[in-house]
Amino acid sequence: MVRVSLEDLYKEVILDHYRTPRNKGRLDPHDVLLERNNPLCGDEIELFLKFEGDDLQGISFDGKGCSISLASTSMMTEKVQGLSLEDARQVTESIKRMMAGEEEGDMNELGDLVSLKGVVKYPVRIKCALLGWNTLLEGLEEGKPAST
Ligand code: ZN
Numbered sequence: 001m002v003r004v005s006l007e008d009l010y011k012e013v014i015l016d017h018y019r020t021p022r023n024k025g026r027l028d029p030h031d032v033l034l035e036r037n038n039p040l041c042g043d044e045i046e047l048f049l050k051f052e053g054d055d056l057q058g059i060s061f062d063g064k065g066c067s068i069s070l071a072s073t074s075m076m077t078e079k080v081q082g083l084s085l086e087d088a089r090q091v092t093e094s095i096k097r098m099m100a101g102e103e104e105g106d107m108n109e110l111g112d113l114v115s116l117k118g119v120v121k122y123p124v125r126i127k128c129a130l131l132g133w134n135t136l137l138e139g140l141e142e143g144k145p146a147s148t
Contacts, residue, residue, distance in 0.1 A: 007118055009115070010114075010115035010116075010117070010118045011115075011118070013071075013075075013112050013115040014067060014068065014071040014072075014115055014116070015067065015071070016071075017070070017071035017072075017074040017075050018067040018070050018071040018074075021061075021070060021071075021073075021074040022074045022075075022077055022078045023059060023060040023061065023074065023077035023078065023081065024060065024061060024062060024074065025060055025062055026048060026060065026062060027048035027049075027050060027058050027059070027060035028048075029050065030048040030049060030050050030058070030060075031049055031050055031051050031142070031143070032047075032048070032049040032051075032139045032142050032143070033046060033047070033048055033049075034046070034047045034049075034135050034138055034139050035047075036131060036134070036135040036138075037131075038065070038069065038127050038128055038131045040124065040127055041065065041066055041069065041124070041125075041127065041128050042065060042066075043063070043064070043065025043066055043069035043070075043128055043131050044063045044064055044065060045061050045062070045063035045065065045069070045073055045131060045132055045135060046061060046062045046063055047059070047060075047061050047073075047132065047135045047136060047139055048060045048061065048062075049136075049139045049140075049142075049143065051085070051143045054084050054085055054086070055082065055083065055084050055085065056080055056081065056082065056083055056084070056085055056088050056140070056143065057081075057082065058081065059076075059077045059080060059081050059136075060077060061073050061074070061077060061132065065128065065131070066125075066128050068116075068119055068125050068128040068129050069128040069129065069131050069132065072116055072119075072128070072129040072130070072131070072132055072133070073131065073132030075112055075113055075115075075116070076095075076113075076132045076133055076136060077132075078112075079091060079110075079111070079112075079113060080092075080136065085140050085143050088136065088140055089137065089140055091109075091110070091113075092133050092136055092137050092140075094109070094110060095110070095113060095116070095130070095133050096130065096133065096134075098110070098113075098114075098116070098117055098120070099116065099117075099119065099120060099126050099129055099130055101120050116129050
């Protein structure tokens with residue numbers, strides 16, 4: 001029996017998203033387009049968001065960069081698509097806490113995203129992993145209803 005460590009499993013998840021990114025490409029129509037980059041590594045992403053009421057109806061991304069940044073963003077789109085803006089924000093905050101090495105909250109809730117936890121050991125990579133998430137947080141701000 002081949003012994004597969006948890007770390008290997010995490011790497012597989014990340015590689016899978018890197019090789020086969022989910023929700024990659026332009027989203028039309030969209031409400032928000034944000035372009036952000038991580039100069040430390042050269043990662044660049046474009047994030048497309050489409051809102052429907054208080055929900056994040058659609059999300060896609062495009063860009064180039066290292067495997068961590070692209071895989072993390074791919075996983076993010078899969079995770080938050082269809083969530084309410086508030087839930088999407090909470091997932092993002094959980095990820096940021098996890099990447100800061102803080103209390104992790106409900107890890108089951110995060111699913112495959114837990115695989116990003118291995119990145120915490122490589123501080124230089126944390127910015128790569130959080131590029132998409134920080135961009136999403138900015139985008140969600142623009143999704144607040146104009147009137148309540
Ligand atoms: Zn990177």
